[in-house]
Amino acid sequence: MTDSGTFKSDDFLDHISLDCVIFGFHNGELKVLTLRLKYTKEFALPGGFLGKEETLEDAAKRVLQERTGLKDIFMKQFKVFSDPDRSKTNVAIQDLINTGAHPDLHFFEKRFISVGFYALVDFTKVKPSPDFFSDKCEWKNVNEQAPYILDHKKIIEKALEVLRRQLSYQPIGYNLLPEKFTMPELQKLYETILGRELDRRNFQRKMLSYKILNKLDERKKGGAYKSPFLYEFNLENYQKALNEGLSGSF
Amino acid sequence: MTDSGTFKSDDFLDHISLDCVIFGFHNGELKVLTLRLKYTKEFALPGGFLGKEETLEDAAKRVLQERTGLKDIFMKQFKVFSDPDRSKTNVAIQDLINTGAHPDLHFFEKRFISVGFYALVDFTKVKPSPDFFSDKCEWKNVNEQAPYILDHKKIIEKALEVLRRQLSYQPIGYNLLPEKFTMPELQKLYETILGRELDRRNFQRKMLSYKILNKLDERKKGGAYKSPFLYEFNLENYQKALNEGLSGSF
DNA sequence: GAACTATGTGTCAAACAGACACAATAATAA
DNA sequence: TTATTATTGTGTCTGTTTGACACATAGTTC
Numbered sequence: 001m002t003d004s005g006t007f008k009s010d011d012f013l014d015h016i017s018l019d020c021v022i023f024g025f026h027n028g029e030l031k032v033l034t035l036r037l038k039y040t041k042e043f044a045l046p047g048g049f050l051g052k053e054e055t056l057e058d059a060a061k062r063v064l065q066e067r068t069g070l071k072d073i074f075m076k077q078f079k080v081f082s083d084p085d086r087s088k089t090n091v092a093i094q095d096l097i098n099t100g101a102h103p104d105l106h107f108f109e110k111r112f113i114s115v116g117f118y119a120l121v122d123f124t125k126v127k128p129s130p131d132f133f134s135d136k137c138e139w140k141n142v143n144e145q146a147p148y149i150l151d152h153k154k155i156i157e158k159a160l161e162v163l164r165r166q167l168s169y170q171p172i173g174y175n176l177l178p179e180k181f182t183m184p185e186l187q188k189l190y191e192t193i194l195g196r197e198l199d200r201r202n203f204q205r206k207m208l209s210y211k212i213l214n215k216l217d218e219r220k221k222g223g224a225y226k227s228p229f230l231y232e233f234n235l236e237n238y239q240k241a242l243n244e245g246l247s248g249s250f
Numbered sequence: 251m252t253d254s255g256t257f258k259s260d261d262f263l264d265h266i267s268l269d270c271v272i273f274g275f276h277n278g279e280l281k282v283l284t285l286r287l288k289y290t291k292e293f294a295l296p297g298g299f300l301g302k303e304e305t306l307e308d309a310a311k312r313v314l315q316e317r318t319g320l321k322d323i324f325m326k327q328f329k330v331f332s333d334p335d336r337s338k339t340n341v342a343i344q345d346l347i348n349t350g351a352h353p354d355l356h357f358f359e360k361r362f363i364s365v366g367f368y369a370l371v372d373f374t375k376v377k378p379s380p381d382f383f384s385d386k387c388e389w390k391n392v393n394e395q396a397p398y399i400l401d402h403k404k405i406i407e408k409a410l411e412v413l414r415r416q417l418s419y420q421p422i423g424y425n426l427l428p429e430k431f432t433m434p435e436l437q438k439l440y441e442t443i444l445g446r447e448l449d450r451r452n453f454q455r456k457m458l459s460y461k462i463l464n465k466l467d468e469r470k471k472g473g474a475y476k477s478p479f480l481y482e483f484n485l486e487n488y489q490k491a492l493n494e495g496l497s498g499s500f
Numbered sequence: 501g502a503a504c505t506a507t508g509t510g511t512c513a514a515a516c517a518g519a520c521a522c523a524a525t526a527a528t529a530a
Numbered sequence: 531t532t533a534t535t536a537t538t539g540t541g542t543c544t545g546t547t548t549g550a551c552a553c554a555t556a557g558t559t560c
Contacts, residue, residue: 013264013265013361013363014263014264014265015263015264015265015266016265016266016363050332050363052334052361053334054332054334055332055333055334056330056332056363057332077329077330079327080306080327080330080365082300082305082306082307082365083305084302084303084304084305111263111302113263113266113300113306115330115332165419165495167499167500168419168495168498168499168500169415169418169419169498169499182507183507183508184506184507190500194500198500199549199550199551200506200507201508201509201510201550201551202548202549202550204508204509205547205548206499206547206548209547219556221557223506223557223558224505224506224557224558224559225504225505225506225507225556225557225558225559226505226506226507226508226555226556226557226558227506227507227556227557228506228507228508229507229508245415245418246499247498247499248418248419248497248498249417249418249419249456249496249497250417250418250440250444250448432538433538433539434537434538449517449518449519449520450537450538451519451520451539451540451541452517452518452519454539454540455516455517456516456517459516469525471526473526473527473537474526474527474528474536474537475525475526475527475528475535475536475537475538476524476525476526476527476536476537476538476539477525477526477527477537477538478537478538478539479538479539
């Protein structure tokens with residue numbers, strides 16, 4: 001999906017689209033930003049098309065900024081979806097075309113291969129806004145069974161699979177947590193992505209051993225019981241860990 | 251590049267291509283299969299276009315089989331290259347078009363985004379064969395500085411980077427070595443991909459701990475000095491390791 | 501103020517990684 | 531035929547990391 005009434009199919013390359021799985025973390029749950037399509041009320045991933053002079057990364061940035069209001073989002077290509085039948089069951093979009101809501105909608109009838117991006121964002125900073133084809137932009141639990149169009153459910157699952165794998169050799173959190181956070185919050189994030197529980201004490205030891213955290217002299221007040229210390233990421237080391245990887249067998 | 255004189259641009263989707271980085275291992279060196287273009291004598295990766303009813307994976311399989319003679323090759327998408335300028339410096343292909351060697355060559359003047367695949371093959375089983383646009387198909391050392399067209403040198407480097415990363419959480423070798431191989435050969439493969447030396451004894455201990463090897467009651471004769479034992483991969487465990495990963499931090 | 505619950509810190513044994521020693525083998529040189 | 535030599539097979543030692551678990555501490559709840 002792309003922005004507003006200014007959509008002109010002439011601006012874009014045929015057959016190529018992109019879809020963004022935008023992950024956020026809130027209340028101990030992993031969320032995905034979704035759009036609800038006008039008329040059919042089915043759900044879709046934020047997506048768009050490739051401008052004639054754009055890189056895919058630029059196009060994804062454009063989409064991400066339009067839907068979240070944020071610039072400089074952490075994102076990564078993770079897979080191209082090219083099944084020729086992936087857009088055939090496209091009842092939702094066909095219905096939309098039939099409404100005649102836009103003169104250029106026949107563009108959507110073509111076959112598209114879609115490049116999947118996943119993005120990690122700070123939930124609290126996102127201002128979700130729908131695009132021309134949708135009436136609502138909202139967070140959904142990553143596991144929630146909702147009527148997604150096309151192969152978008154599959155795209156979400158693949159993104160999560162890749163994210164999980166990356167967790168074992170790359171740090172994660174800078175893009176998903178507020179600036180200051182507690183160790184239990186960071187642990188909950190890891191547990192949520194991995195889908196299993198971790199030992200509190202061993203988790204802390206390991207995270208600290210990566211040297212990517214700065215412990216602050218502040219505690220998080222207001223919660224129940226003993227107030228935990230706040231941490232922030234050490235950006236220099238975090239960046240280094242992103243480039244070089246965390247451990248690995250060889 | 252695609253096969254023979256039967257090329258018809260109508261069979262393919264506009265703007266989408268794929269390039270294959272085909273890795274082989276021979277004489278302790280990591281090789282890449284290349285094509286030498288007719289007329290300009292520059293080098294290119296084996297590649298092709300996406301048929302109107304094909305998945306990208308099918309298209310890659312087609313290309314791989316045409317260039318190597320092999321079916322069932324291990325391969326993986328690793329990145330999409332979408333810089334709008336990536337085909338602008340396309341002197342080689344422009345020259346080819348100017349020869350009028352094929353009526354349909356103006357197809358190549360369009361902008362293409364290319365999906366990169368890497369493939370791992372048994373060097374000894376490959377029968378390299380050029381395509382319609384090239385006069386030679388040959389192995390090159392992965393580090394060799396040769397005049398590659400477009401961004402193909404960059405594509406190779408990226409493929410190697412991804413391969414290296416995968417080495418730390420996935421087994422490699424089944425697709426690159428003959429059925430029976432020695433421990434020193436396997437080690438040399440790892441060292442070549444990683445670009446650094448490993449301790450012989452620690453390497454063996456680690457590989458055996460993965461349980462993906464069957465030690466045979468045979469030794470490799472003919473070499474100099476003490477003859478090493480032969481091993482084969484335990485396919486069941488190898489497959490399991492591919493799916494589940496080898497170690498990892500979490 | 502007592503009870504409670506989550507956090508901060510520490511211990512222990514088992515598994516693992518990195519560095520290195522020595523014996524065995526088969527081709528080569530004498 | 532025998533000694534030499536390069537390579538392979540196997541093992542040890544030490545320091546580090548991991549996984550399982552115990553106890554003290556701080557702030558809320560009753």
